[in-house]
Amino acid sequence: IRITGTDISDAAIQQASIGRFRDVEIQRGMKQAFLDKYFTREPNAWKIKDEIRAMVVYRRLNLLEPFAGLGPFDLILCRNVAIYFNAMARKCLFERLLKELTPDGYLFVGSSESLTDLGPQFIPQHHCRAVFYQPNKQALLAAAV
Template identity: 40%
Template sequence: MTEADFAFLREYLRKRSGLSLGPEKRYLVESRLTPICRRFGIATLADLVGTLRLSREGPLERAVVEAMTTNETFFFRDRVPFDLFREVLLPKAIAARAPQRRLRIWSAAASTGQEPYSLAMMIHEAGAQLAGWQVEIVGTDLSTEVLEKARLGLYSHFEVQRGLPVQLLVKYFTQIGEQWRLNPAITGMVSFKPLNLLQPFEHLGQFDIVYCRNVLIYFDAPTKTDVLDRIAKVLTPDGAVLLGAAETVIGLTDSLVPDPQHRGLYRQTAVGRPAMTHRLAAGF
């Protein structure tokens, strides 16, 4: 692959997925896109670049972008964001939203579903506290392939061993051969939708809690700012955003600020509220 072809691919991926690749990622690009060439019967990476330069949008173009995304995930990943949900966010939401009895949660990089399903299990465990509530969990991801797996709720033995407490495995999964299927009581709590965070997402409505973890690290600073500002606009005024351990809003946006008591938790500021006030009046 020539330097010119690599430069084209870096810009192509940045514009379509937000992925910011440094010069040292050349081998990664070659290793992930070579199988795409084989799948679509394209002889070389140079020929692939030539096809992409035609600026069409179809299965090949989607496959190239999806091949470069990272879909590392597992149940209850990093624990702290889920401890915050159980000990801080859910109790506050139950108290604040008791009159409406409605709660909306967005997993903005859902991958194969372990994050939103972990939240769904925690909500189910809350039991009587949420009886009669309308709880909606929306999981989105750029990759349609991983979303298909998420919708199935079918995981390997290795996948359910990563972070999932054995008592929840026994309670919410059914073993089918060498795989484990999540029970309908949990899968029915989550809806999955394809979404590129670079594109508008106001149509999703507003959310009380947003998990957007370990995806901003792949974006350049202007893209991070844009995504964070738009997340703030779909957040309820007293809502919360959780980012990954290596991510922050500091130096990127004035629409969100760190919660002084809880690391990794961010709240909306007055900067992001005028537009949301209009949305609330409009019935979102």
């Protein structure tokens, strides 16, 4: 397993790479069994175990700029970011993310975000009251011809 975490902020990357989360940050629905398995308790915080941190690489990334070659990824979480972009920047972002997804990959966006206006490139999937997207292989093949 390889996990790539990105942010435009060096400070956010530095904080995330430490792997230490305050109680208020981590207790947003995370089950105790999960905490016990993957984290170590510290005073007023939880620290992610070293074997998990070893799977993660952090990179500075501006989503408005080209970023080809990061993937391929089986899963991309791009939540509550594109809502701040204009329509053209948003379209370009999701087209670039599509190129970084594996053919059977999953793209999760924020609950207030939708990709249905971007054409047939993404197929919405519904599970447990959540909507996520997968590449539309047929549309991508047709566009490549």
